[in-house]
Amino acid sequence: SKFDLIVINGVIVTATDVIPCCIGIKDGKIHTLAPAFTSEEVGDARIIDAEGAYVMPGGVDAHVHLCQDLKTGPHGLGGECADNFETGSRSAAAGGTTTMITFATQTRDESDRSLIKVVEAYNARAEATGSYIDYGFHIIIVRNDEDVLKVELPALVKDWGITSCKLFMTYESQRLTDSQLLDVMLASQKNDITTMIHAENGDMIQWLTEKLEDKGMVAPYYHALSRPPIVEMEATNRAIALAGLIQNPVLFVHIGSAIAATNVRNAQTQGMPIYAETCPQYLNLTYDDLQRFHSPTCFENSKHVCSPPPPPGTSDQDELYLGLLNGTFTIFSSDHCPFRYDSPHGKLTGVLEDPSSMKDEAPCEGEALQDLVKRKPGSFRFIPNGIPGVETRLPLLFSGGLATGRITAQKFVELTSTNPAKLYGLYPKKGALMPGSDADLVIWHPQKTFKSFRLINSMLHHNVDYTPYEGKEFVNWPRYTILRGKVIWAEGELTGKAYDGEYLKRGPSYFGKGASKRPIDSRKTATWLH
Numbered sequence: 196s197k198f199d200l201i202v203i204n205g206v207i208v209t210a211t212d213v214i215p216c217c218i219g220i221k222d223g224k225i226h227t228l229a230p231a232f233t234s235e236e237v238g239d240a241r242i243i244d245a246e247g248a249y250v251m252p253g254g255v256d257a258h259v260h261l262c263q264d265l266k267t268g269p270h271g272l273g274g275e276c277a278d279n280f281e282t283g284s285r286s287a288a289a290g291g292t293t294t295m296i297t298f299a300t301q302t303r304d305e306s307d308r309s310l311i312k313v314v315e316a317y318n319a320r321a322e323a324t325g326s327y328i329d330y331g332f333h334i335i336i337v338r339n340d341e342d343v344l345k346v347e348l349p350a351l352v353k354d355w356g357i358t359s360c361k362l363f364m365t366y367e368s369q370r371l372t373d374s375q376l377l378d379v380m381l382a383s384q385k386n387d388i389t390t391m392i393h394a395e396n397g398d399m400i401q402w403l404t405e406k407l408e409d410k411g412m413v414a415p416y417y418h419a420l421s422r423p424p425i426v427e428m429e430a431t432n433r434a435i436a437l438a439g440l441i442q443n444p445v446l447f448v449h450i451g452s453a454i455a456a457t458n459v460r461n462a463q464t465q466g467m468p469i470y471a472e473t474c475p476q477y478l479n480l481t482y483d484d485l486q487r488f489h490s491p492t493c494f495e496n497s498k499h500v501c502s503p504p505p506p507p508g509t510s511d512q513d514e515l516y517l518g519l520l521n522g523t524f525t526i527f528s529s530d531h532c533p534f535r536y537d538s539p540h541g542k543l544t545g546v547l548e549d550p551s552s553m554k555d556e557a558p559c560e561g562e563a564l565q566d567l568v569k570r571k572p573g574s575f576r577f578i579p580n581g582i583p584g585v586e587t588r589l590p591l592l593f594s595g596g597l598a599t600g601r602i603t604a605q606k607f608v609e610l611t612s613t614n615p616a617k618l619y620g621l622y623p624k625k626g627a628l629m630p631g632s633d634a635d636l637v638i639w640h641p642q643k644t645f646k647s648f649r650l651i652n653s654m655l656h657h658n659v660d661y662t663p664y665e666g667k668e669f670v671n672w673p674r675y676t677i678l679r680g681k682v683i684w685a686e687g688e689l690t691g692k693a694y695d696g697e698y699l700k701r702g703p704s705y706f707g708k709g710a711s712k713r714p715i716d717s718r719k720t721a722t723w724l725h
């Protein structure tokens with residue numbers, strides 16, 4: 196027959212349009228969009244009736260940590276990644292996401308000098324379990340080896356389709372100095388690789404952390420006070436200047452404060468190729484969540500420790516929502532960072548008085564154990580940073596943004612699917628409902644008939660023992676998730692398989708080198724460099 200699958204009675208939403216429309220899918224691709232199909236066209240195709248609900252391109256989550264363990268963990272302080280590619284992608288699928296870009300992380304170990312080897316190792320982890328959804332990698336670069344950058348960046352682009360790197364301005368084991376940042380940015384720019392920056396001033400954080408510890412202010416709540424918004428404000432400001440010096444496009448990951456967003460917006464107003472991401476935690480949590488549980492020192496408050504921390508209050512959240520609406524933020528990603536709470540390397544261990552008193556201490560040996568014992572117990576600084584959220588990303592923005600009228604349906608799709616696909620070289624294969632695009636869809640419930648509910652962690656499909664959104668009310672949830680024409684999530688059940696997902700070789704960014712046609716200002720840019 197003409198189609199393998201058709202979706203009828205849906206209201207399709209793209210980054211530009213909201214239109215009642217039927218979709219015909221053939222061989223895993225969007226084939227036809229039409230007001231209706233004839234019975235001849237329908238033939239024996241499988242029919243999904245959307246019953247008037249929104250039908251959107253599948254979610255593209257451009258910030259997901261999987262299989263990053265201990266010293267290769269995102270914060271370099273230990274912590275054990277509970278989700279692998281199977282469990283992480285399963286959770287993503289159940290939350291309407293069909294594409295994820297995860298991190299392959301270099302470390303400062305000599306054995307990790309080669310970026311290619313790092314990517315091969317992470318890819319082997321993905322292939323070991325398979326993925327329910329399509330996936331790619333960003334490369335995290337923590338050193339500026341000229342020879343490696345020169346030879347390996349072109350190979351990463353050509354052989355692996357890796358067209359983005361992440362650089363850190365904080366975390367002792369990952370941060371680059373300003374000149375190192377410039378080295379890597381320039382090398383990236385030459386290869387049309389998008390530079391993602393974790394912008395926090397590492398020295399400010401270290402200094403404040405020591406001052407807090409001197410005063411005995413070590414409970415999880417003080418994690419927030421060790422990195423007030425000015426920490427992110429300074430770092431974004433500096434990185435914008437560094438990027439401007441060489442006219443390098445930059446995407447700031449996980450922006451958590453209104454004043455950092457203002458820096459981004461000012462740079463954009465000047466025509467600079469500066470982009471930003473924010474995440475559900477910054478719209479849904481505040482400092483108060485770091486003391487939500489029954490006493491300020493309660494271990495459970497470590498569940499909300501992430502970096503940057505959630506903003507101080509709801510007025511910051513309002514500003515961040517405004518940034519979503521007015522274009523300051525290009526993308527909305529989860530920063531899914533799946534540390535368990537109650538486990539030997541979990542978030543709990545960071546606040547224990549005495550780590551050796553932990554229950555369920557798993558037999559762990561060698562370096563890992565040494566690391567654990569060496570930790571100074573009882574301070575927020577030892578809590579693994581990051582919180583899970585790959586499954587709740589779309590539903591949280593639906594409930595908090597779309598259903599409340601804070602953002603439009605088109606904006607929702609732009610931020611969660613179309614723009615991440617454009618930014619990271621996947622468009623229009625992903626992030627679009629054009630004929631020829633991959634038939635990746637998320638179909639919501641009809642808003643009228645959906646009964647809102649309160650989330651509990653056991654409803655989720657990740658391998659983490661908590662959700663920061665426990666008890667939160669959701670007014671909708673993905674009813675179907677479709678990956679290249681295959682239904683992988685339907686009516687509360689996973690119908691896909693761990694090897695449904697494919698590796699994605701990515702192209703250059705739509706927002707890359709060519710995006711800014713503005714004449715270069717030699718007072719701000721070293722024009723002679725190019």
Ligand code: URP
Pocket residue numbers: 260269270393449500501502503530532580581582
């Ligand atoms: O706290 C966070 N965000 N941890 C994850 C690692 C990172 O920097 O993205």
Ligand code: ZN
Pocket residue numbers: 393448449502
């Ligand atoms: Zn980061």
Ligand code: ZN
Pocket residue numbers: 488489490493494495
């Ligand atoms: Zn408690």
Ligand code: ZN
Pocket residue numbers: 258260269530531532
């Ligand atoms: Zn992250």
